Amino acid sequence: CRFSPCVLVISRARQNPFHCAKANFRTHVGRSAGETEPLQQFEALLNVTHLLNDGGKNWFHDMDRVSASMVLTVALGLHCPTGEEPDLKEVIACIAELVSLCTPSASIINVLPFLDIIPGPMPWRKRAQAYRKREDILYDRLITNAVSGKASGMHTWASVLASEDKPEGDQRRLMNQLTTGAIETTALSLHTFVLACILYPHWIPRAQKEIDAIVGQNRLPTFKDRPRIPYIEAIIRETLRWRPAARFGVPHQSTVDDSVEYHGKEYFIPQGTIIFAVTWAIEHEQKRFDDHDAFRPERFLDNNGNLKSDYETSVFGFGRRACPGIPFAERSLWINIAMMLWTFNIRKSDELDPRTGLSFKYDDSDASFNGEFSSAPFKFPAVFEPRSVQRAEVARQEWAECEKNLNVLLPQPRER
């Protein structure tokens, strides 16, 4: 993306300079996803502790923190225990600017990309260039810290890529694209999950019963429980389907002339066509999803409570550009959802809406989601009430134990 987000779309069809580095990253994330489980578990437990400490008053921020810290720790050795860390704030600010830049209505250039032939300091060009500069400065510093061990001395994705003898620019852009793609999508999926708990609570008792049957009351869920609780997989699928993170999908461009057949008619797609596979339409097709607008995890389970195997999701994109972070993303959602449902009853808050002075009105219509590019619920209040005093105590004790071993998970910065 040299000048505007739309150029990003067009340049994708050309020889992709990052393709090689990305292919390696895909292999690496796929192979090493299991290795990140202890860190993801640790972050999810810290999230539960934060929620216990204030009953969920800052829950929206807590989901942002846990999503960002999981990714930044594994990618760059940057653990963010409070969510107030200056580097984290800059990462989040850059993501917000990128999302805003990519929004179709952000600039005329996003709708009429050919206008980019106009030379000179056009407003869209200046904004995109300023964004690129800010981002490069940030990621240069974070990657240098990760590779030199000035951040946590753990084995990070950044250090793996740096050892692969790829041009530095590729590595920097890849880490940047990766963290940007990972943080926003994970956080908004957790926000969406909480909205579903509040608006469609009928499935929660069954989910909690299935978790309790495997986990019991004396410990929190761990990844070892994952194969035995298919209901949580169904919740993840439904969260991503119900309100997909990228509701229009991410545009692709055809590299050759092609034709497709649809409903008995043949359609010609010339080379260079920008194609949106609209995730929302695919995941809300009435023929496939009965009562498609309701949140019903059980739609993904068969009569024996096992996960159906005939579902192909579109929420992570398609083809060779499909999301390479699926194994990591699913683990992040799994452990956070499992731990929250084990510990809390999540319910509506009686807080007044500061905009109206009336009780907060919960809503899952388009008006409650922001963004045309990503689809994130606007902030709303929620109460996280421990299911019992004993469960709260178990969570606190587990965190106290976990904190003692912090140095194993996050080794101190190496001496230089």
Ligand code: HEM
């Ligand atoms: C719920 C979580 C996530 C969702 C819904 C999601 C969704 C997507 C989608 C729709 C795309 C575009 C695919 C396409 O162009 O067809 C994408 C791309 C990408 N995602 Fe994810 N993602 C998630 C989490 C992650 C995580 C955790 C990582 C990294 C660990 C990640 C890294 C990336 C990268 C690097 C790309 C660009 C791939 C390319 O252009 O070749 N994502 N993701």
